[in-house]
Amino acid sequence: xxxxxxxxxxxxxxxxxxxxxxxxxxxxxxxxxxxxxxxxxxxxxxxxxxxxxxxxxxxxxxxxxxxxxxxxxxxxxxxxxxxxxxxxxxxxxxxxxxxxxxxxxxxxxxxxxxxxxxxxxxxxxxxxxxxxxxxxxxxxxxxxxxxxxxxxxxxxxxxxxxxxxxxxxxxxxxxxxxxxxxxxx
Numbered sequence: 001x002x003x004x005x006x007x008x009x010x011x012x013x014x015x016x017x018x019x020x021x022x023x024x025x026x027x028x029x030x031x032x033x034x035x036x037x038x039x040x041x042x043x044x045x046x047x048x049x050x051x052x053x054x055x056x057x058x059x060x061x062x063x064x065x066x067x068x069x070x071x072x073x074x075x076x077x078x079x080x081x082x083x084x085x086x087x088x089x090x091x092x093x094x095x096x097x098x099x100x101x102x103x104x105x106x107x108x109x110x111x112x113x114x115x116x117x118x119x120x121x122x123x124x125x126x127x128x129x130x131x132x133x134x135x136x137x138x139x140x141x142x143x144x145x146x147x148x149x150x151x152x153x154x155x156x157x158x159x160x161x162x163x164x165x166x167x168x169x170x171x172x173x174x175x176x177x178x179x180x181x182x183x184x185x
């Protein structure tokens with residue numbers, strides 16, 4: 001892996017744990033020489049992880065729709081910033097530029113991006129690792145819902161297992177590095 005797409009909130013959330021997790025993930029990305037690919041925002045957890053990667057000497061590429069750039073929420077100090085026409089182009093380019101995906105805490109946009117990549121992975125449209133960083137129990141209810149979907153017969157256990165779930169960024173990235181070995185086993 002050379003690049004990781006991180007989906008996360010355009011807000012910072014109401015727990016210091018979210019801020020700390022973004023900083024910790026940025027540290028791990030830069031220590032492992034992994035380029036950050038993200039939504040290009042200069043707000044919320046997006047700003048926190050991008051700024052920390054840059055501060056630590058990492059490489060950061062943002063992808064943002066023109067409409068959001070026009071609202072002045074685009075980060076102007078990145079290594080690269082792609083301004084695209086719409087959200088569909090944003091997600092497609094982020095997926096193309098990335099060797100793996102991680103979801104930090106976030107709102108509906110974060111969930112939508114996570115589940116699109118999860119669906120594509122399940123269908124075999126990509127074979128890139130997909131991780132969920134469950135900070136301070138943020139995703140506990142979602143993980144229980146996925147188990148409920150398995151129990152109810154709407155999600156195969158082997159598909160649910162494709163989503164790598166961890167609470168520690170280092171462990172998450174380590175498991176993602178070995179993703180291909182895990183799916184071949």
